[in-house]
Amino acid sequence: MQLEKELLKQKARKLLEQLLSVYTPSGQEGLAKGIFQKIADELNLNLYVTSTNSFFLGDGEILLASHIDTVPGYIPPSILGEEITGRGAVDAKGPLVSMILASWIMNERGCKVQVGALSDEENKSAGARELVSSGKRFSHIIVGEPTNTTHIAVEYRGLLRINVNCHGKPEHSSSATDNIILKYIPAILESSQLPSQYSSPSIVPTIVRSGDSPNVTPSDFYVHFDVRYPYGISEGDILSKISEKFEGCDLTVGESIPPVKVGPSTPAVRALMRGLLQQGVKPSLVRKGGTSDMNLLISITPSIATYGPGDSRLEHTEFERITLDEIYIATLTYVNALEELCLKH
Template identity: 60%
Template sequence: MQLEKELLRQKIKELLIEIVSIYTPSGEEERAKDFFDKISKEFNLKLEITKTNSYLLGEGNILLASHIDTVPGFLEPKVEGDIIYGRGAVDAKGPLVAMLLATYLLNEKGYKVQFAALSDEEGKSKGARELVNSGKKYDYIIVGEPSNTYDIIIEYRGVLHLDVTCRGVPQHSSSAKDNLIVNIAKNILEVYRPPINYDDFSIVPTVIKSGDYINVTPSEAYLHLDIRYSVKNSKNEILNIIKEKFRECSISIVEDIEPVKVSANSELVKSLMRGLIKQGHKPRLARKAGTSDMNILKNITQEIATYGPGNSSLEHTDNEKISIDEIFIALNTYINAIEELCLKKK
């Protein structure tokens, strides 16, 4: 048994170093094709490569879904003992490797489980949207994101991305009685809500562009607003605040992802908790302030939750690192949880 454990840990290390060495920022997920071709043959799992360059392995009504894309900025992989450094080590190639091996081991035991390495999670979630639009349904979906190895995520906030375009009358700056930049700035200060409390929505300006000449007030201004809100907030009320303050401007919704919250007493969440307890670890329920593919994939399953190895505070940083221990714990948590769910259905 100890030998099997060491061989599995070696396989985790081998796969993680290999996949972290492949630079796959959003939009360049096709770089991983040879990796998944090889894995498909080695693990005897049917491979499907989708139009968005997502990778599906195996078949079944239980889905282990992580994402293959990363934020931009390649980091040269580095190994220090059982710690692996590199872009995506935490978000989310560590969780991906744990799910990949869990899928293989579960299928070897006769359980029908599918694995997905989805594309564009760091962008517009093209892979998750494509899967939802494919018509596939699952009894259970576990989303593989870093959740500090012991946290089970049952809630994500929703997001609204708004483009606001305002127009004014250009005037010479030496005699201008009105200024579009000043007007926009006043409105921004009135609607701005910093992200302080999880259950209070936030409105954060992230981009503003205006003006063409150094001595002429602008005729147009562009503003982007990033809005985050929980299930306790009303999206329409938030939009009405923006519309009221920018009523002379045109407002376009460029992204609209609803918040998601699942019951702490769902069978999937309880199985994940017991999957950790079985290994002697104490699980925790948690919620995240951002969004993930869970917000989208919730539409094609009866039960969903997010769980994965890795310190979430290291996501998108230049110090992404994860240990083999963390991935090994997550791998066994996935296996324990899915075996329990499948046995209950018999």
């Protein structure tokens, strides 16, 4: 099969328009089932639908894993020349389209590859967690997220969602002897740490609640911290720091995802680098400030990396857009990388 550029770009346009036409925020991924069945039929790939509404196309021991869910806020798809806009165009239906096309090409060539459109990545990664707990193993995994088309992500920070509940004594505000708000606002300021440099954790308060009466001091005080921390930082140290500031309060962890880091000699990383170099594109290895399904999927295989088309600065914005050229470059990168990984498998 020749990788005829215009043919692939037209297929990419059609596939992406289909996927963007269905609004699939986290929890509503099942709405895309009909689209995936149509894609599976057209590309001669088996379709598997899981209990979390993740969609798997094809069979194989190499996995291309992106996600089908998006953040809330529908943006209708539109096409202007070779640029496509719409909710999920960048994160991550554009990368998913490149992966579907690469899988189709490689399966036709005899290299068995599976594509996973995982669910709930923008929420609590139910699809990735389901895959990990299934016991399924892969020799290599490439995670499809926007990495500016020329970058390969080898590190993601970990995630902690910390809930702090404090309790005080309600009194009439005109004669109060204590105030739980005044007591714990300094603790928020002393615990917090805005994103400044990659090597330091960010500890950001995102929700603060207290009180329900205009003339009674509150009996409860709640704050939620969204924490992102790099490889090499201890989760326990972060929890101890916050607990020390909120002495007497109850701390619970709502979600915990460890950081992930792989080296440049990892087979998946090396294959992607060469996949770009074969096109005359110089690759760059990058670290990402957030988290992704890669943080969880590394437990399945150590040969893992993240790569995909699209400008990562447009993720979760009202201006999601991607070009067919970006999708084409990414498709060829996946194909080149898969050819190398299949030979080693």
